[in-house]
Amino acid sequence: MKKIILAALLVSVGTAHAHTSSYGYHSSGSNLYGSSSGEHYVNGYTRSNGTYVQGHYQTNPNDTKLDNWSTQGNQNPYTGQWGTKSPY
Numbered sequence: 001m002k003k004i005i006l007a008a009l010l011v012s013v014g015t016a017h018a019h020t021s022s023y024g025y026h027s028s029g030s031n032l033y034g035s036s037s038g039e040h041y042v043n044g045y046t047r048s049n050g051t052y053v054q055g056h057y058q059t060n061p062n063d064t065k066l067d068n069w070s071t072q073g074n075q076n077p078y079t080g081q082w083g084t085k086s087p088y
Contacts, residue, residue: 044055057078059068065087069076074083 038060071083
């Protein structure tokens with residue numbers, strides 16, 4: 001009985017770790033410009049032409065482009081892609 005409980009515990013811990021690691025870790029200060037950015041989830045939707053746009057995360061709106069994930073020097077914590085757009 002103890003072996004069954006231990007096996008179930010190990011499986012659940014492994015599953016929980018795989019679930020959390022699939023989303024990646026995001027530190028709100030993960031850019032070269034030192035600014036702190038929040039983020040939010042945008043739900044998926046269907047465009048008027050019938051194309052479905054998948055839900056995704058994006059940085060919160062503010063008055064600067066320096067903390068956007070697509071800006072040079074910043075990395076998107078969900079895709080791992082580095083930004084390519086100039087902030088100026």
